[in-house]
Amino acid sequence: MTAPVVLIIEDEAQVRLFLRTALSAAGYRVVEAERGAEAATLARSHNPALVLLDLGLPDADGITVTRALREWSTSPILVISARGREEDKIQALDAGADDYLTKPFGTGELLARIRSALRRSVLSGSANTTVVEVEGVRIDMERRVVTRDGIEVHLKPTEYNLLALLAKNAGKVMTYGQILKEVWGPGAVTHTHYVRVQMAELRKKLECDPAQPAFLITEAGVGYRLRA
Amino acid sequence: MIALVVVALTTLATRMLGLAWLADADVVLAYLVAITIVAVRFGIGPAILAAAASVALFDWFFIPPFYTFTVESSRHLVTFAMMFVVGIFVSGVATRLQRHEADAVERERRTHALLALTRATAAAGDADEVATSLATHARAAFEREADVVLGDAPPPTSPPAAGDLVVPLISQSRAEGTLVLRQPTGAPPEPLAPHERELADAFARQAATALERLRLADDARATALRRRTEELRAALLSAVSHDLRTPLATITGGATTLLQDDAPPSEADRRLLLEAIAAQAFHLERLVTSLLDMTRVEGGVLTLRREWIPVEELIGSAAAATRALLAPRxxxxxxAADLPMLHVDPALFEQVVVNLLENAARHTPPSAAVTVAASVGSDGLVLAVSDDGPGLPADIDVFEKFVRGPGSRAGGLGLGLAICRGIVEAHGGRIVADRAARGARFVITLPVPPPPPTEAA
Structure with missing residues (x-):
């Protein structure tokens, strides 16, 4: 089995060095791009299994690069953003990025995120996942049944739709904008508190300690993720 | 006219009382009384007229030959002259006295008006209040419309018209503003009387003094504030340079040691050095982050992006962010059940809870219990973060910048709680340290707004 290719799009040489070293040591093949324009060519020629994209590129914003990649590629995109630039991060996620890392981050976290993104993309490519199980909660999307420790949990339609959306994208960050658009429709995208209220209800029904959720995870300022 | 009537009445009265028993001298005195009355009531002009008329009537009715102006005896000419002169003199004295009295009343009115203005301007807290009370008092004192414009380049609300009086407000150091007394509309132009003009000047001086006093007080406050800012900046620089250099020293030292080719460290030492570098880099990041947070809170650029968020979620994400740091605690x-949703900036408010939890991690033994509690109190929503550790040091304001607990081993900048206070207060809430608690306990009180519109179910 050939090593998966990771495309790094990052303008700072020092950060590229760190990423390359960490990824090579972990067994990935690394292709590097310094600029957005170069990245498009490299992405087509190497067809990477995963793209690591820095949002602070000098020649193109990360959102444009994300959109361009998403036009033809389904490979997971992991964006890297500086703290305090939450807007960029959310826009990139809305544009189709899968996950994000905030600088500075450690190698352990980087590798964990990459592994989880790759696993997800393999799963979604192989079969339609219709059942997700986590922490004793079983979400059967074909039968629209949710059980907790074997006992069926009654969910209201909106609660179920929210849970099913997160389960379909298990492990991936879903932004408030994406959730609102999918569950409530395009007219509701500014009402983040709708999502928060439904999430609170879901946690009360499914989590042992709703204030310290084990799998319905808050991505502060961004959205939610179902930990898979 | 009235003067003549009074004299005529006097003539009639004395005539009726009769030539019978009144001597000439009594009649003369009666006329003098009449002249004095006229003088007191109507001033010097009518009094002179009354004196002349008195002499004429006295001659006509009382001096033989009666009913002619012919004078028999030269003695009577002297009587006429003396009567006239005394009449004039008496009326002069009377009118002067009267004028003095009127002056006294006017002076008192001015003193009162000025005193009232002085009181009002002394109580004024800012220049606008001085302007308002000057306009109000000027309106009352001059019975005219009055405008006050502050500053040395007066653009009055409407430009002064003919007959308006423009009085500059000049203090010792500069022109503080302008008082404009408007000509009453509809009435013919009538300039202010000299004493009113004086009063207007006195008003202007008084207001100018008050304005200058306020300006100087503001300047003094600004200077004090600047000095305090300088002191803080100095404290910041010394704290920051020390606290930032400590981890940098470890990182630089460790990395250069690892680069040494001639004396490479042992494998075990390499591992230790690398761990130290990683730990110190992480620590440095925390320091830089809290400095940036403090700058945002301090710089007045804190724009709150308020969203509705359930309390559980806020506490949950803060607890998740600090789980590794707090472990094994x-x-x-x-x-509490059924708490209202918070309307806060989620990222900033999470930072508050994170900072409080980090403090607990920093200052308590690993066995400590940390509690985050939320309930509704009389002042709004109450959020409390408490631990059963050693508690807060006495006698220091833990919310002040760069204040750290004695023997604080963690090497923080002493900004965490200052940031908390900045953020909580920006949200209209309060944060206090509960010193009666056993360990450390911080209590945040937030006003509860009316709930958000819910989705149409």
């Missing part, structure tokens, strides 16, 4: 959450 467990965070217990004690959240």
């Amino acid at each position: 467990q965070v217990r959450t004690d959240i």
Whole structure:
């Protein structure tokens, strides 16, 4: 089995060095791009299994690069953003990025995120996942049944739709904008508190300690993720 | 006219009382009384007229030959002359006295008006209040419309018209503003009387003094504030340079040691050095982050992006962010049922709870219990973060910048609680340290706004 290719799009040489070293040591093949324009060519020629994209590129914003990649590629995109630039991060996620890392981050976290993104993309490519199980909660999307420790949990339609959306994208960050658009429709995208209220209800029904959720995870300022 | 009537009445009265028993001298005195009355009531002009008329009537009715102006005896000419002169003199004295009295009344009115203005301007807290009370008092004192414009380049609301009086407000150091007394509309132009003009000047001086006093007080405050800012900046620089250099020293030292080719460290030492570098880099990041947070809170550029968020979620994400740091301590959450949603900036408010939890991690032994509790109190929503550790040091304001607990081994900048206070106050809430608690306990009170529109179910 050939090593998966990771495309790094990052303008700072020092950060590229760190990423390359960490990824090579972990067994990935690394292709590097310094600029957005170069990245498009490299992405087509190497067809990477995963793209690591820095949002602070000098020649193109990360959102444009994300959109361009998403036009033809389904490979997971992991964006890297500086703290305090939450807007960029959310826009990139809305544009189709899968996950994000905030600088500075450690190698352990980087590798964990990459592994989880790759696993997800393999799963979604192989079969339609219709059942997700986590922490004793079983979400059967074909039968629209949710059980907790074997006992069926009654969910209201909106609660179920929210849970099913997160389960379909298990492990991936879903932004408030994406959730609102999918569950409530395009007219509701500014009402983040709708999502928060439904999430609170879901946690009360499914989590042992709703204030310290084990799998319905808050991505502060961004959205939610179902930990898979 | 009235003067003549009074004299005529006097003539009639004396005539009726009769030539019978009144001597000439009595009649003369009666006329003098009449002249004095006229003088007191109507001033010097009518009094002279009354004196002349008195002489004429006296001659006509009382001096033989009667009913002619012919004078028999030269003695009577002297009587006439003396009567006239005394009449004039008496009326002069009377009118002067009267004028003095009127002056006294006017002076008192001015003194009162000025005193009232002085009181009002002394109580004024800012220049606008001085302007308002000057306009109000000027309106009352001059019975004219009055405008006050502050500053040395007066653009009055409407330009002064003919007959308006423009009085500059000049203090010792500069022109503070302008008082414009408007000509009453509809009435013919009538300039202010000299004493009113004087009063207007006195008003202007008084207001100018008050304005200058306020300006100087503001300047003094600004200077004090600047000095305090300088002191803080100095404290910041010394704290920051020390606290930032300590981890940098470890990182630089460790990395250069690892680069040494001639004396490479042992494998075990390499591992230790690398761990130290990683730990110190992480620590440095925390320091830089809190400095940036403090700058945002301090710089007045804190724009709150308020969203509705359930209390559980806020506490939950803060607890998740600090779980690794707090381990092995467990965070217990004690959240009342059916709490209202918070309307806060989620990222900033999470930072508040994170800072409080970090403090607990920093200052308590690993066995400590940490609790985050939320409930509704009389002043709004109450959020409390408490631990059963050693508690807060006495006698220091833990919310002040760069204030750290004695023997604080963690090497923080002493900004965490200052940031908390900045953020909580920006949200209209309060944060206090509960010193009666056993360990450290911080209580945040937030106003509860009316709930958000819910989705149409």
